[in-house]
Amino acid sequence: MHKERLSNLFETFDPAVKNIILGVLDIEQEHISMEKPRVKEHIDEIISAVAKKEIEKLDEQERP
Numbered sequence: 001m002h003k004e005r006l007s008n009l010f011e012t013f014d015p016a017v018k019n020i021i022l023g024v025l026d027i028e029q030e031h032i033s034m035e036k037p038r039v040k041e042h043i044d045e046i047i048s049a050v051a052k053k054e055i056e057k058l059d060e061q062e063r064p
Contacts, residue, residue, distance in 0.1 A: 016054045020047055
């Protein structure tokens with residue numbers, strides 16, 4: 001599937017969740033032919049980066 005088409009499948013999702021899903025799908029595509037892919041760390045990095053951005057966004061919204 002094309003990246004844009006995949007992105008459209010998750011159009012109604014929360015942007016943070018959508019970014020996590022698309023990031024994980026990118027990694028899976030890169031490693032799909034490997035017999036024993038080792039992508040746990042990469043997936044954790046994606047989730048951590050998105051979570052950090054969301055926390056920063058919430059912090060900015062709470063400031064008067």
